[in-house]
Structure formats: C-alpha cells, structure tokens
Amino acid sequence: MLASRRYHARMLEARLEQQFIDSADCKYQIAPLLVPPLSAAVEAILAAVTSGGKVWSVGAGPTAALATYVSHLLLAGFERERPGLAAQALHSGDGDDATTLLRRLNIWASAEDVLLVLSVASAETSLVPLIDAAQDLGMTVVALVGGDGGEVLNSLLDTDVVISIEHARLGRVLELQHMALHALCDGLDAQLLGEEIEE
Numbered sequence: 001m002l003a004s005r006r007y008h009a010r011m012l013e014a015r016l017e018q019q020f021i022d023s024a025d026c027k028y029q030i031a032p033l034l035v036p037p038l039s040a041a042v043e044a045i046l047a048a049v050t051s052g053g054k055v056w057s058v059g060a061g062p063t064a065a066l067a068t069y070v071s072h073l074l075l076a077g078f079e080r081e082r083p084g085l086a087a088q089a090l091h092s093g094d095g096d097d098a099t100t101l102l103r104r105l106n107i108w109a110s111a112e113d114v115l116l117v118l119s120v121a122s123a124e125t126s127l128v129p130l131i132d133a134a135q136d137l138g139m140t141v142v143a144l145v146g147g148d149g150g151e152v153l154n155s156l157l158d159t160d161v162v163i164s165i166e167h168a169r170l171g172r173v174l175e176l177q178h179m180a181l182h183a184l185c186d187g188l189d190a191q192l193l194g195e196e197i198e199e
Contacts, residue, residue, distance in 0.1 A: 019171075022172070023172065023175055026167065026172050026175075026176065027175075027176065027179060030165065030167075030176060034163060034165070034176075034180060034183075037161055037162060037163040037164075038163060038180060038183055038184055038187065039187070040161045041116075041142045041161045041163060041184055042184060042187040042188055042191060044114055044140045044142055044161055045114050045116075045142065045184070045188060046188060046191050046192070048112055048113055048114040048140070049085045049086060049188075051112050052112055053086070053110065053112030053113045053114065054086040054087060054088060054109070054110075054112075054113045054114075055071070055074055055085065055086065055087040055088075055113070055114050055116055056087075056088055056089075056090055056105060056109060056113060056114070056115045056116065056134075057070050057071045057074075057087065057088070057089045057090070057115075057116040057117075057118065058089070058090040058091070058101070058115065058116070058117055058118070058127060058130055059091075059117070059118035059119065059127075060119065060124065060126050060127050061120065062120060062170070062174060063118035063119055063120055063174075063177065064091050066118045066174075066177060066178065066181065067089045067090070067091060067116070067118050068089040068091060069181070070087075070089075070116065070118075070181045070184075070185070071087045071088060071089035072089075073181070073185045074086075074087035074185065074188075075087050077189075078182070078185035078186060078188075078189055079186070079189070080189050080193060080196060082189060082192060082193055085188075088108075090104065090105065090130065098126050098129065098130075101130065102129055102130060102133055105130060105133050105134065105137075106133055106137070109133075109134065109137055109139060110137065110139075111137055111138030111139060112139075113134075113137075113139050114139060114140050114141070114142055115130065115131065115134035115139050115140075115141045115142070116142045116144070117130070117131060117141060117142070117143040117144065117145075117152060118144050118177060119143065119144070119145045119146065119149075119150070119152040120145075120146040120147060120170060120173055120174070120177075121146060121147030121148060121149070121150050124145075124150045124151050124152045125150075125151050127151075127152055128151050128152065128155045131143075131152065131155045131156065132155065135157060135160075140159065140160065140161065141156060141157070141160040141161070142160070142161040142163070143156055143160060143161065143162050143163065144163045144165070144177055144180055144181070145162065145163070145164050145165070146164075146165045146166075146167065146170075146173035146174075146176075146177065147165075147166065147167070147168070147173065148166065149162075149164055163180060165177065165180075
C-alpha cells in the first residue's frame with residue numbers, strides 16, 4: 001500500500017512538472033507569431049494615450065479578470081514607475097449587464113480611444129456588440145483571442161489589431177494571454193520611458 005502511494009505520488013509529481021514544461025515549450029514556439037501583432041498593439045495603445053485617448057478593456061468569462069488586471073497595470077504601472085495611463089475596465093459588476101456596458105462605452109468613449117478585447121472561444125458572443133460599437137465610434141480594436149477566435153474574430157475589421165493564440169487547451173491560452181499582456185505593458189513602458197538600464 002505504501003509503495004503504491006509512493007508510485008502514485010511520483011506519477012502526480014511528474015504530471016505537475018509536465019505542466020511547466022509544456023507551458024514553457026508553448027511560449028517558446030508561439031513567441032515569433034505573437035511579437036508582430038503585439039508590436040502593433042503597443043503602437044495603437046501608445047497613439048491613443050499620447051493623444052488624450054483611453055484604453056477600454058473588456059473580457060467575458062475567464063478573461064473578465066484579465067481585463068480588470070490589464071486596466072490596473074495601465075493605471076498603476078507594470079514594473080517601472082511612470083504616470084498612470086487612462087484606462088478603464090468594462091465588466092459586469094454591481095448589477096451591470098451587457099446593455100449597461102454598451103451604453104457606458106457609447107457615452108464615454110471617443111474615436112481616439114482603444115478597445116482591448118480579451119476572449120477565449122467559450123466566452124465571446126457577448127463581446128461582439130461592444131466591438132461593433134467601438135468600430136462605429138471610430139475606435140481601434142485590439143483583440144487578444146484564443147482558440148479559433150470565433151465570433152470575435154469574425155467581427156473585426158482589417159484596421160483592427162488581432163493577437164491570436166490558436167491552442168486547444170484553455171489553460172495554455174490563458175497563460176499566453178497573461179504573458180502577452182505583460183509583454184504589452186513592458187513594450188509601452190519602453191516606448192514611454194526608454195529602455196531600462198540594468199545596474
């Protein structure tokens with residue numbers, strides 16, 4: 001019985017370790033594909049915030065928390081001290097529904113703003129009206145999409161920025177989205193503050 005438990009413990013540990021190996025391998029393979037659209041996203045957001053515009057972030061389901069997180073990073077800073085950037089997360093809290101979020105975007109957003117959309121294939125349909133509204137206002141949409149992109153990808157224009165993570169596993173997609181947001185914030189800081197000098 002003890003030997004069996006030890007064997008199962010080793011199997012469990014190997015499985016847990018494999019998660020880290022698979023994640024690192026996935027990041028290494030997909031980085032060259034994500035860098036060009038991430039660079040375009042940095043430029044779009046930089047143009048917005050330096051011309052008096054704002055960054056509206058929105059997600060659905062598992063990406064809603066990421067939308068709030070990236071808004072916080074833009075406001076408070078990532079890894080370097082800098083003035084806060086105008087950013088606002090759109091989320092269904094305090095009784096707000098999709099109609100309220102759409103109304104808020106239509107009232108407060110302008111053509112100088114950017115809508116940052118975070119989506120995975122299982123939670124996308126509710127984001128499409130917000131994308132349509134942003135496009136009607138003349139905003140640039142930056143979409144960080146997982147899986148096949150679904151309805152979110154179909155609603156984007158040629159002038160929008162698409163950062164697509166085509167992976168079948170939700171965990172990998174969310175990890176890569178998280179990493180992509182960190183890279184985006186670091187790229188913005190480098191553009192705004194210059195390259196950080198290592199001491």
